[in-house]
Amino acid sequence: GEDVEQSLFLSVREGDSSVINCTYTDSSSTYLYWYKQEPGAGLQLLTYIFSNMDMKQDQRLTVLLNKKDKHLSLRIADTQTGDSAIYFCAERYDGGSQGNLIFGKGTKLSVKP
């Protein structure tokens, strides 16, 4: 079946850049997403990238997509303590006739002052 892999933990110092990596298996994915989950809250869409793009920048967030290697990354510049959360990579899987979202296990980002 389809699979999305990401490392479970990342720790950085405040002000540094964070890079969260993700690999996926479905080459026909149309969209790839990054969701953020703060403690006790639901998932919030941070950003997404269409599969025919290789980079997308949105303020402090940069998404890089290497479609050949099926590798997606999220870079957070000038990481703040408020960025501490779990970050989920997800792909929109359009196998069959309709699409589903397949999530990774989430990367817990800890930001130290």
Place this chain on the structure above:
Amino acid sequence: DADVTQTPRNRITKTGKRIMLECSQTKGHDRMYWYRQDPGLGLRLIYYSFDVKDINKGEISDGYSVSRQAQAKFSLSLESAIPNQTALYFCATSGAGNTEAFFGQGTRLTVV
């Protein structure tokens, strides 16, 4: 008001009891989903529905059932709850051509 509302937010129930988790959305979307989140396992899809007459099993549907009462409502039932169904449950909705899924705040279910 939230786009996706889940009730209850927290529930403790006993083994063997039937419990229903409810979800309603105001986005006007056709697609609705139920996910389960466990520590270290991410989100796993339980059931999904692409319209009122379309219900599909997800990755981990055993022990669960769903009902799509209307476009805006999608409920998840545990017919006979067991302790390993203790988890955080999320409802989500998305449009057919839309890029984003909108999530509820989650229901924390504990089965004792």
